[in-house]
Amino acid sequence: MTSIEKLKVRNALLQSIRAFFYSAGFIEVETPIRMKIPCMELHIDAEPSGNYWLRTSPELYHKKLLAQGAQKIFEIGKCFRQGERGDRHHPEYTLLEWYRAGGDYNSMQDDMVRLLLSVGIFGRPEIFTVSEVYEKFADWNPVDEFDADRFDFDMVEKIEPNLPKDVPVILKDYPSECCALARLKPCNPKIAERWELYLGGIEIANAYSELTDPVEQRTRFEKWGAQRKALGKTVYPLDEEFIQCLEQMPSSGGCALGIDRLLMALTGAKSLDDILLFRD
């Protein structure tokens, strides 16, 4: 695509996405890109910016808004992740994130299906549990007994290459060890209420029933902090304001979607080189 074609296809997608959320009664929000404390996750590294950090996602601020009474919010903006570079990664990328107070990962799935239709991706998603695909393609069940290395390597080598490419695919119900900021299933705490959307075999979006338990959240941050320290990674301070806000936050569903990768799926591009206007 020429630069002008890239601009046009991106603009058309952003218009469709905004039209979808406005018509569904969502409010578009803007939250800080420079953060005093980035979200602590084991394998996501924030880019420093002076005494601040560039956001790796707007998640923490959106949850603070939900705690203050926001109901349905979305944001489209740049996020940054250190060291992520490849055909499907760029350290600076555009993320769509939306939240629904009172929702959970199932209501986010309904939103996702409607959003896909509104941007011209037809065909109902095929839905698989993580247990199902690991048993089928890798001969083990990570929910029964988890092995982080094996889980990641098999995901890349055995699971993702075998997912259907001609229809949207949703992988759901991750092992609790892959919970990130998702709530565990009340009836089965070995499973995190989380799903991921794949289009053409490419991971596009990630959704949770959001964790709203401040005690559990603190435990997770502390655990990831200790693991990051052991790996020699920067350990971010605990965001006490965020942990406190969870006490006021209603049960919610949230979803993050990579706009650049969605453009890859829509245009059949093999690399972000064909999507991004400026790539360093």
Next chain:
Amino acid sequence: MYDVSELKKGLKIEIDGAPCIVTDFQFSKPGKGQAIYRCKLKNLSTGSTFEKSYRSGDKVDKANLESRTFTFSYHNGDDFIFSDNDTFEEIHLTAEQLGNNQYFVVEEMEVDILFHGEKALDITLPNFIEKIIVSTEPGARGNTASSNVQKPARIDNGYEIHVPLFINEGDLVRIDTRNGEYADRISKKI
């Protein structure tokens, strides 16, 4: 040592003592998981290809490879003798090691030979060589200017290439040594 984050297409690394070249490279990071570097590799010694994945923080050895310039001296049957431009040391390569290049080396030609330790792995000739066509059928009438249709032809050592129909015996042509194919005509038979 390289850190896996330095891996890229074309990089030469050593795995279990074998020199390998990265032929394809994919950075992956499955949702919330660790970074995984998927490589397609070719063993430079055996030519076999395979895949290998690394996680972030892994280290890989640099391949102990060295390229030296030699001059082709002569061949004796299947034995091809080259001399090192710096040390004049002689090296023997077999016709099998040379592959199609056995038809393209000429006396006094400078070539680059890639070594892994003492073992010659690969030879690089100048991209183009000039050869006289010693035998080919005359082209059919009416097709003399077309280069789309080709016919077989032979050079002095019997190597067969496909040339456009307008090429005749005695013409001097250029051959691309990288693919062994006809490139263009230098001059007609005088």
